[in-house]
Amino acid sequence: MSLKKYRKKSPWILHYNCGSCNGCDIEILAALAPKYDLERFGILNNGNPKQSDIFLVTGPLTYRSRERLVELYTQMPEPKVVVAVGSCTCTGGVFNDMYNVENGIDKYIPVDVYIPGCAASPELIIDGVVKGLEILEQKTKEIEKPKKLLGELDESKASIDRTKFAGNIDDRKN
Amino acid sequence: MATKKTINIPLGSQHISLLEPIRFNFSTQNEKIVDVDWDVGFVHRGIEKACTTNFEFKQVGYVVARVCGLCAITHSLSYTIGVEKLLDHEVNKKIKYLRLLMLELDRIHSHMLCLAHVSENAGFEGMFMKIMADRELVMDIQEAISGNRVQFDYVSIGGVNRDLDLETEKLLKKNISLLEEKIDDLIDKFTNNWSLSLKYKNIGHLSKEDAYNMNALGPMARACGAKIDVRLETSDFPYDEVGYELVLEQGGDIHSRNMVRLREIKNSIKMVRNIVDGVPEGEIMEKVKGKPKGETFMRIEAPRGEIFYYLNATGKNMLQRVRIKTPTFSQIPAMVNVFKGANYADAHAILASFDPCMSCTAK
Ligand code: SF4
Numbered sequence: 001m002s003l004k005k006y007r008k009k010s011p012w013i014l015h016y017n018c019g020s021c022n023g024c025d026i027e028i029l030a031a032l033a034p035k036y037d038l039e040r041f042g043i044l045n046n047g048n049p050k051q052s053d054i055f056l057v058t059g060p061l062t063y064r065s066r067e068r069l070v071e072l073y074t075q076m077p078e079p080k081v082v083v084a085v086g087s088c089t090c091t092g093g094v095f096n097d098m099y100n101v102e103n104g105i106d107k108y109i110p111v112d113v114y115i116p117g118c119a120a121s122p123e124l125i126i127d128g129v130v131k132g133l134e135i136l137e138q139k140t141k142e143i144e145k146p147k148k149l150l151g152e153l154d155e156s157k158a159s160i161d162r163t164k165f166a167g168n169i170d171d172r173k174n
Numbered sequence: 175m176a177t178k179k180t181i182n183i184p185l186g187s188q189h190i191s192l193l194e195p196i197r198f199n200f201s202t203q204n205e206k207i208v209d210v211d212w213d214v215g216f217v218h219r220g221i222e223k224a225c226t227t228n229f230e231f232k233q234v235g236y237v238v239a240r241v242c243g244l245c246a247i248t249h250s251l252s253y254t255i256g257v258e259k260l261l262d263h264e265v266n267k268k269i270k271y272l273r274l275l276m277l278e279l280d281r282i283h284s285h286m287l288c289l290a291h292v293s294e295n296a297g298f299e300g301m302f303m304k305i306m307a308d309r310e311l312v313m314d315i316q317e318a319i320s321g322n323r324v325q326f327d328y329v330s331i332g333g334v335n336r337d338l339d340l341e342t343e344k345l346l347k348k349n350i351s352l353l354e355e356k357i358d359d360l361i362d363k364f365t366n367n368w369s370l371s372l373k374y375k376n377i378g379h380l381s382k383e384d385a386y387n388m389n390a391l392g393p394m395a396r397a398c399g400a401k402i403d404v405r406l407e408t409s410d411f412p413y414d415e416v417g418y419e420l421v422l423e424q425g426g427d428i429h430s431r432n433m434v435r436l437r438e439i440k441n442s443i444k445m446v447r448n449i450v451d452g453v454p455e456g457e458i459m460e461k462v463k464g465k466p467k468g469e470t471f472m473r474i475e476a477p478r479g480e481i482f483y484y485l486n487a488t489g490k491n492m493l494q495r496v497r498i499k500t501p502t503f504s505q506i507p508a509m510v511n512v513f514k515g516a517n518y519a520d521a522h523a524i525l526a527s528f529d530p531c532m533s534c535t536a537k
Contacts, residue, residue, distance in 0.1 A: 018217075019217045027323065030309075030310070030313070065216050100218050
């Protein structure tokens, strides 16, 4: 099996708390535990960003954790999906406008799925992660599409069609 | 002899065994931890300030619940009772009983989460899954009573938001009996299972004198025989009517802390039963008039130890000062003391057995 299939069958998650009240974190734990059993999708809670595909973030992003958040995000390999768990991760929630808080993580990293709720219930977390899996698949396909860097090869002429260069102005327009 | 080399090992701020961002710096010599330095400020949000500038006193009860998701009810209850004291209002007995019910249910699920976490960090993942599955019994009760699993905003100034109906009562009794069997089973496992007892006995030891000297609180203090419990000392709740008992162990190690938690869960189950059987008739919400003026304090025993609230108000809509002191903050000296001399390999299990709560500490 190729890596593509592994990624589809067993996406690993990385969980980071950037200032939450623990409410959503314990719901993530509960979602992984037997009653809700997120692990049936092949998901494993993993501490290493370099092996993870889905980034579960909780908390309204405090000043001191934003550097860690961006660092973790950049360490994850492409394709990756970011899931914001809980209202305070989406918009700041009840912590909105407190002096040490950045009002949601999407100022710093792109978010693919927003999960509402204070605390987000395990059912919602499962829905969000499954949605994330779809997006992950799309992104994988997107990445594997061949890129036209040097334009197309015209075999009959056995030369490169230079009108379709990536730098061509007409090409950029459409 | 060659001089011993000190090696610094950082742990955190993001780590698989830590739910919350916290950074440790262990100085180790040959596997032994000689010193530990920690940084808990990653989750500081500024709640205390916001309580006096962004929110009115009627809203603050729901905001302080967001200090910590695990002992949310303790926070909102401390605040609410503090304000009720300032307004010179004492709620009726039914409300007290219902508040106490949620407080004890909260203690049960918090302790179970801690036990699960300890097992996981000691390398017993199956046990983690089992305890988390059993914990759902309590979560179901909480959801039935209050409408949410965690962060149930159950308490308001002057009363509680929902009544206990017959169906919920039935569910509660059924789940509590199921849970009691499971807890008996867990007590048996935590004492007799070869791998659990071998891993936990005599590790992370804190002596009784150190517990007193360094201000250990909650289960951590009670595990070394220190009689420290707010429930004994205050009379805001009818604890003696519902069958509260002080739980003490003498060992002071991880094993004793686990046992204290397990036995407290049993005691809480007993209390919950008594409360449900003895809820008196009455209103669940009383009218409270006026605006708070003056200063007061409030103490409640959270699952991790004493929570202390200080309120200062001047008769306006906004409070002047809200000061929150949480158990983990007071325990830090005792925790540092336990780490010194332990093996680095045990650091995670010891850490989980304190049940530290960074969201509370940094606020
Ligand atoms: S959304 Fe609510 S429960 Fe979740 S971390 Fe934020 S404040 Fe806590």
